Amino acid sequence: xxxxxxxxxxxxxxxxxxxxxxxxxxxxxxxxxxxxxxxxxxxxxxxxxxxxxxxxxxxxxxxxxxxxxxxxxxxxxxxxxxxxxxxxxxxxxxxxxxxxxxxxxxxxxxxxxxxxxx
Amino acid sequence: xxxxxxxxxxxxxxxxxxxxxxxxxxxxxxxxxxxxxxxxxxxxxxxxxxxxxxxxxxxxxxxxxxxxxxxxxxxxxxxxxxxxxxxxxxxxxxxxxxxxxxxxxxxx
Numbered sequence: 001x002x003x004x005x006x007x008x009x010x011x012x013x014x015x016x017x018x019x020x021x022x023x024x025x026x027x028x029x030x031x032x033x034x035x036x037x038x039x040x041x042x043x044x045x046x047x048x049x050x051x052x053x054x055x056x057x058x059x060x061x062x063x064x065x066x067x068x069x070x071x072x073x074x075x076x077x078x079x080x081x082x083x084x085x086x087x088x089x090x091x092x093x094x095x096x097x098x099x100x101x102x103x104x105x106x107x108x109x110x111x112x113x114x115x116x117x118x
Numbered sequence: 119x120x121x122x123x124x125x126x127x128x129x130x131x132x133x134x135x136x137x138x139x140x141x142x143x144x145x146x147x148x149x150x151x152x153x154x155x156x157x158x159x160x161x162x163x164x165x166x167x168x169x170x171x172x173x174x175x176x177x178x179x180x181x182x183x184x185x186x187x188x189x190x191x192x193x194x195x196x197x198x199x200x201x202x203x204x205x206x207x208x209x210x211x212x213x214x215x216x217x218x219x220x221x222x223x224x225x226x
Binding site for chain 2: 035037044045046047050059061095097100102103104105106108109110111
């Protein structure tokens with residue numbers, strides 16, 4: 001059974017750093033892109049970027065390029081999304097999702113709520 | 119960059135047919151995908167490659183494509199179908215993804 005399990009909710013202050021995780025199981029982790037999706041409170045889904053764990057090839061949406069870093073550790077089947085300096089506007093739910101070969105996102109994590117507040 | 123445009127809301131009575139559209143310039147060349155998201159839950163893929171339905175998705179969900187517009191159709195809408203629906207596609211290379219703004223389906 002394919003599963004993506006994300007790390008728990010975070011509460012941070014502006015300027016702090018953060019790394020959230022997405023652990024995959026039930027399939028060959030190196031062989032599927034993992035994407036990250038942001039959902040601001042009460043708003044729609046926004047694609048942030050993705051990584052191919054097999055060779056760490058990474059693509060970012062222009063809206064998020066330079067704002068976040070996506071990485072992966074094949075040895076533990078885990079993808080990461082990190083910020084070096086959080087802003088209050090980063091408060092959102094963040095989802096990871098497995099990209100199928102047909103470019104759909106066929107399996108999703110449960111989401112990680114990030115709250116940034118002073 | 120490119121965009122996918124959806125109507126913000128659609129309302130139907132139980133048993134009727136709901137149609138949710140999604141338009142974008144790349145859709146004649148790239149497949150579209152549809153996701154259902156209920157409050158407090160992660161999105162769920164309901165249609166892939168314009169018209170295909172994943173296993174476990176009810177037959178009342180179908181997709182179609184015509185030119186720059188794709189459409190999600192839900193026949194015989196049930197109360198449990200009330201949710202937000204998002205279309206998604208890629209750029210011509212498949213490297214970059216985009217979601218539509220989402221459509222709130224209300225079952226009256």
